[in-house]
Amino acid sequence: MKHIVTGIVAHVDAGKTTLSEALLYQAGTIRTWGRVDKGEAFLDTDAMEKKRGITIFSHQAELQYQDLALTLLDTPGHVDFAAQTEEVLPVLDYAILVVSATDGIPGYTRTLWHLLARYQVPVFLFVNKMDTRGADAAAVLQSLQTALSPGCTDFTPDAAGRLSEAALENAATQDDAVLADYLDTDALPDAALQQLIQRRQVFPVYFGAALKQTGVTELLAGLAHWTVPAPAAAQFGARVFKITHDDKGERLTWVRVTGGTLAARAVLVNDEKANQLRIYNGEKFTIAQTVPAGAVCAITGFTATYPGQGLGAEKDAPHPTLQPVLTYAVDPQGNDIPTCLQAMQELADEDPQLHVTWSEPLQEIRVQIMGVIQLEVLRQMMADRFHLTVDFVQGHILYKETIKAAMEGAGHFEPLRHYAEVHLLLQPGAPGSGLVYDSTTSPETLPQNWQHQVLTSLAAKEQLGVLIGAPLTDMHVTLVTGRGSIVHTVGGDFREASWRALRQGLMMLRAQDQCVILEPWYDFRLEIGRDQVGRAMNDIQRMSGTIADTEDADGATMTVLTGTAPVSEMQSYTQEVNTYTHGQGQLETVVAGYRPCHNADAVITAANYSPTGDLANPPGSVFVAKGAAYTVNWDKVPETMHLPYVYSAAQLAALGHDRA
Template identity: 60%
Template sequence: MTKQIVTGLVAHVDAGKTTLSEALLYQSGHLRKLGRVDNGNAFLNPNQLEKQRGITIFTHQARLSYHDLALTMLDTPGHIDFAGQTEQVLQVLDYAILVVSVTNGIQGYTRTLWDLLKRYDIPIFVFINKVDSMGADSARVLNKLQNELSAGCIDFTSGQVTTGDAAEAIAMQDDIVLASYLDQEKLSEDTVRTLIKERKVFPCFTGSALKMTGVTNLLDGLTKWTVAGPTKQEFAARVFKISHDPNGNRLTWLRITGGSLRAKSILLPDEKVDQIRIYDGDKFTIAQVVPAGEVCAVTGLTSSFPGQGIGTEANTPRPQMRPVLSYAVKIGDNDLQTCLKALQELADEDPQLKVTWSEHLQEIHVHLMGEVQREILEQILEERYQLKLKFNQGQILYQETINASIEGVGHFEPLRHYAEVHLLLAPGKPGSGLHFAADCRVDVLSHNWQQQIMTSLAAKEHRGVLTGAPLTDVQITLIGGKGSIVHSVGGDFREATWRAVRQGLMELAAQKHCVLLEPYYRYRLTVPQDEVGRAINDIQKMNGTFRLAPNTGQSQSLLTGEAPVATMRDYATAVRNYSHGQGHLECVVNGYQPCHNANEVITQAKYVPTADLANTPDSVFCAHGAGYPVSWDKVPEMAHFPYCKRI
């Protein structure tokens, strides 16, 4: 019986990921001619921009058969600026193939990918590539994998891993398995497969994708040591990509996780599948039905988005890899509406672009990961839409949070309307985002009213009151409120809910418990020994931390640590200059931390929360047949429902 597996190839840029995919396709007989990235004829780099730059920018799909294995491969972008696309793909994988270059070893983005795969619980096969390079030492890289990522990274190249040293190393990753191994001195193949699936063991293979060495071992390993993922009986699917074909058709890319998908099926309200496509490179075949376990692209859907669950599948959490820079678009002589339409179509493919129009500044703004993504976006706009747009240097995307709890109150009572909402705002874990919950009796607020409040909480992006930046890492709990059977309607609770959030934030700001956050880099800096002092001094000036690796007699020194994106984003150029090209800086966004110069940023923002009418903290009460506004600081004493005293 053929085993259906979906795998994704992930790697730091230039590790040889796309070259490996080409080798796998060629070795399995899927390709008659071996293409090369540097020649611009790689099967999974069909886009013209990818050929020009020699890197993967978009996710591409290929299918191969090898013995009893039917393998769907998703080749993902390797540059960190496109990490958001890669993260979308991880959500639909059975296994991942992590490619590590023997010449560069474990790099910053390699660690980021490892952490993302852990987040989505994806088992990993590792391919240590480029072993034909001069001075290559695959054993050293394997040792680093074991010491820095997981002791479960074990050499599977020989294929003989159920007995001997490899078996003992595998058994040591699980106490129960170890006890059985010590008794029998061997492992069953099913035990090895289970440990791989449980992410306790990570099979490692060595070779050179370019020279076609070690590729057969990897294919044999994938065939032998993988198991098909479970599928549900009821229909379920997950969206992992949105794109547009050359004719402008909108494509929704799906992994079917349960049941089967048929053409003309209604997947979303008033939206049905017109056509089901099975892609292989840039070509596709039409299918009438796709079973669980398969990947396909469908036309006909207009409201789908990456991470969306369809059928019995739930939506995935918000992505971890998010842009930290906002760029203003220079429209020039181009028509504003034409520019907006083009950018909004691209934002449909990548929602994290977050295209917005600033009426006050008369500017379009987009969110990006970095300069490479900006350059690519400029090229796409010119080639696809014939728009020559430029972007400014980019501004830091700040966020806001809180470090204490408060009860926020919102009241909305213009004539013939009524709603009051009490919310408990409490600090959440760093990086957790916003979480909403209800802890309110139905005899206080009916189930219907509570549902309206919970829906309203999730219906907008809540903003802080320091600079108007997005609010994050806060637990918001419904704890009380009041409605009127006669006058309350859904819109009333929406208004009261949003005002309650803002009123609570204003209370916390007055108590100095609101916190401005900024993005930080995790960096690895290598510089010549005689430049270490200069580097440390620079890092301290950038408000960064550093750890100097022990000197092992090498001519280069390694510093690692964290620093604000705002201060380090342009430092790579300085490193190249003062080290005369011998130094190298690698940065990976590592979440948000309290802003190092918060007062300065807040002052420059000139944000007045009470003047932000779309996010007002004030409430509306009614007296003598007319509604009247009440400022946020007076709302608690005028509330109709008593303070819940949960703090």
Template identity: 55%
Template sequence: MSQIVTGLVAHVDAGKTTLSEALLYHAGVTRQLGRVDKGSAFLDPDQLEQQRGITIFPHQAELSFGDLKLTLLDTPGHIDFLAATERVLAVLDYAILVVSAPAGVQATTRILWDLLDKYQVPTFVFVNKMDAPGVDQAAVLAQLQDELDPGCLPFKDPAAQFEELALLDEGVMDDYLTNGEITPAQLRSLIKNRRAFPVYFGAALKDEGVADLIKGLTEWTQTPTPTPDFGARVFKVSHDERGNRLTWLRVTGGNLRAKAELLPGQKADQLRVYNGAKATVVQEVGPGQVCTVAGPTSTVPGQGIGAVEEQAQPRFRPVLTYGLDQRGAPFDQCLAALRQLEDEEPLLGVVDDPATQRLYVQVMGEVQLEILTQRLEEEFGLTVGFDEGRIRYQETLTTPIEGVGHFEPLRHYAEVHLLLEPGARGSGLTFASQCHVDVLSNAWQGQILTALKQRAHRGILVGAPLTDVKVTLVGGKGSIVHTVGGDFRQAAWRALRQGLMEAGRAGNQLLEPWYNFQLLVPTEAVGHALTDLQRFGGEVSQPQAGPGDLVRLEGSGPVAKLRDYAATVRAYTHGQGQLTLTPAGSRPVADPTPLIEAANYDPVGDLANTPDSVFCAHGAGYPVTWDQVPQTMHVPYQTTAQPR
């Protein structure tokens, strides 16, 4: 029997959940088709999802179609929950991309397609709502081929597409010219290698075209080869109704048994396989299977276990920060609740700011904030609000520099040298070591790297989160007698901070988030729209024909200018205009001076993130300011990237 893990992905309102209901019905899991609008969808069991009619959390279902055993993972379609969708993509064997025929390829569709390419997920396409008035199948197919990939081809009868399929691969073309056909094995290979993308047309609500899709999944997928050693990928963390912490993972190789040690000192107390809201307790999970583990307390979404490497940071990160309005709710209870929600979604980035005595959260947009507010009330009994929010700026480094940290109070000792280098845009913070074990033992190096990863590092311009920096351990010193506990942690944190200070304002850069936008406006409003977009300092393409009598404008611009622009669009188009915004990473702020002056941030006065060091003389520790550390340190510079 073939066994695969498949994910459903789509832009909002494409009919993804409706398709999942049809698949469940055909598999015999349900006896009737559930409805999103009636709150009866099998894979939207959460009350919040039923109330809002959207998928918010990834869910699992187990289906069988003849010789095919399929684990189906439903994913959120709203742009605010794209990080959760991205984590699911990393555990898939195949994906089903649902496209609404009337709407065609949307901005979110393109983002999902890029993510599927990033994780190299073979993809089937189901074009839904073909029963809508005025839908032209040929036009939809042409758009898929033009905007996604030329390999998007109808697969109800693959033989009718042999010539087009042969063009996708030179080896297949040679065989086709010789034999006049393409073998099933070659078709599976084209799909597996993302050269061909089978397209099926239908209307899930009327159960049209679904059988063809199932037949395609049965015929054209293949079970992946498991890795020889045990490995697993975490894609979700949640808490059940009893408060038990659950780790959702996919086993890539080996077997996971109940009561086995999953992480050092953390056992898999219980294994569950979910099917919608219901769970079955099992004693063992084999390669290729998805399960939920109760017991581990330190797992995080995206984590690799065993032979699996840690997943790269999600491509899309929060762009807005909101301050919590407690409205009388106890601070400690608010903090504990937000920490639990942050455990499930690390990008929430809860900040307990001692300077303002307030709690802050990071979110993608207003829908995520609304869901957060509702969860705090319904799950934790906390009626709170949030302020108007502000842009989530970040900082990065533009020049390589070596940072030094020294921590030597009486009877303590540690010195750390770090090479800080600009990283690729969107790479986040990465950590590595080029230090020989004769200089620092593996145990000490592990302490340093762990300490660096545990902290949310701040930049020195406005105190914003640091990003896109490669941090490499290049040297240091410890003492067999005096180095204890957190000595290397303190030295490492100070070294990173000291390096940023050495780089100075010229070597540090302030970043702001940008949106990609798709704007639909009536013809008479195009001039107004272009004037606004150019004034925002953004980029805009030439106007194109949109649906109906509307004109489509596409481009990108700063979040600070676009976040509230939808209301303006509705006003000057009298409700006819439509603005779609999707995250587009970060770019340097054109003129950071006003922002830096307004923040009035003192990087030296931020004692929780001090760049200074502590040395010892005459039996007592004494502080040394960051600019004097290079002359006082015990170990010479390890790289050519020295302070200027």
């Protein structure tokens, strides 16, 4: 029996959890049909999920159908909890993307599609709510092929269980070699189709209504027939995708075993043992002594694991692309601050994207979030789990900084009996690339262990920009030369020189007006009455937004505007829409990433940040003369460095490029 791990992903209200319930019911895992709207769903086990009727946390279920053993991971559908959905994707063999037959292709569905592509997850699509008036399978399929991929193919079988000629032809056209064979033989073997699906060239589409159990059996049969198990490595490996605490406070590390066998009591992390191996099915679990490759389990006994972590031979997952865009301070409402901080840190242990920090100068706890629904859930979690009533105040946008030209930055650290000099090439990176560190320095110029110290030091802390002190992103930093002393260089010297080199290069770029503030932007979809379009267009223009498209909807009585706008301007627009449309309008927003700030001058003025006054991030260098150390300001550094600069101004100009 083959074993597949599948995740169900969807835009909120597409029917994702209802489909999960239907799959479990059809497979015989559950005997009673539970409804989401009545808080009875097998996989919505948390009290908040039952109350709200939405999935907030990812959950696991096990089912068997024909020769398929399926581990099903149900994920949150609301965009505010998208980070938890992204954590699950790297451990999936396949995903089921649920789309509503009558809601078009929402922005968040497109976001999920891009995430699935990033993690190279093959996808089956289930078009739900086909029982709704106006649902048109052909029109939906055309929309999927246009918005997502031409490889979206109707896999609805005929009475004999065969695919239509149109489906085979569409699938074959997604690969030149397969198409040539298809034209020669007029046949498309199942094995070839399985490979096309696994390579993300073909995406099977099924149609149905999960609430009425239609199309569900066909989807199950398709998963059983068209999926191929991932090959398992011989050496033990596993990937962490979730951290939770059970109702007794036991910390659980959820993993997908990718190779070898996981055994109870195995020592895997920091000399800590895997005490229990739990196989969950909804709320209940069984304890296993071993877990084979391909399976999912929750482990007790670990205290410092984190989502995305690789265990054994498995490497860490890529850094998640979905990042919080808002920061709030925690109002303890009279509760003990250390107690509140400890509780928030436990929540951040489960969701590292919360980035819970303590600000000593302001004496406040800070947390980063995706949206206001997440705030409501955090309030409820603090009350239910820790019996703490808190609120969240002083919300701010999370800005970032980057550069738009190349620069060589230099840092020197030479107080008495210390010595290190570092030269870094700073270059703009692609949007969304984050910070990338590498080296082109030969070991003859700078020994490998010292190069390692430089690169490790750069990644050891959050590097800040010099405009408002926001985190740096989208920048490629290369170690191009450096020098140490066999006699005087000690631990920490290259750390100081590296950090100063980065800051000095940034200050040089700041003087040339080549530093950029970035802010988060929304992709929005605004549905309003036709007589309200003028008002909406004026609002979007006022918010520095852009309208990309306008189309009629709902029998031409409503109009849909799509486009982009800064989060800072649009984050509170929902209430305004509800007011002027008398509750008939609907605004949907999805974070589309970071782009240049629309009001950078105002943000810089408000921040009043002094990069030379930031004592934790100095841009100057330290030299020694006549037995005494002295500081050289950043602008005088080029003329005092011991090593010659690697790049001329002309070479830097050729290397630099504006941010796309």
